[in-house]
Amino acid sequence: MSKSLRHVHKGFGSVRPYLHGPIDLPKFLEQTFNAVVLETHEDGPTLVQIGDSLIWVEAGDLPPHIEPWVGSVYVYVEDVDAVYARAIEHGAKSISAPEDKPYNERQAGFVDAGGNTWWVSTYLGAAS
Secondary structure, three states: OOOOOOOOHHHOOOOOOEEEEOOOHHHHHHHHHOOEEEEEOOOOOEEEEEOOEEEEEEEOOOOOOOOOOOOEEEEEOOOHHHHHHHHHHOOOEEEEEEEEOOOOEEEEEEEOOOOOEEEEEEEOOOOO
16 A cells, blocks of 8 residues: 655655764765765755665764764665775774675675764575
């Protein structure tokens, strides 16, 4: 059953991560995930698209009354090894190098300069 999503900004993705990070976090996402910046707001968040999903990024300094926060995001990608390599090349710190997991996914993890944790995975298909 299809339901109208007119109440959702950009019309899809009812749930979106909202991350804080350094001013260059949107650029890191472009370089690592081939993300596309859809909107930027002066003194506000940037809307970034990764694959078929959207994420809000609050990059740079926050008002004094707001503490910075970090998040964790799980992203399905076509090539875990390539995304992981790009992330490390652009300053991320490794949590876990790419490896095949028993739940039929190839997965890796890294932390960006703002402290956000990223898990990247490729579904390898159902076990035979």
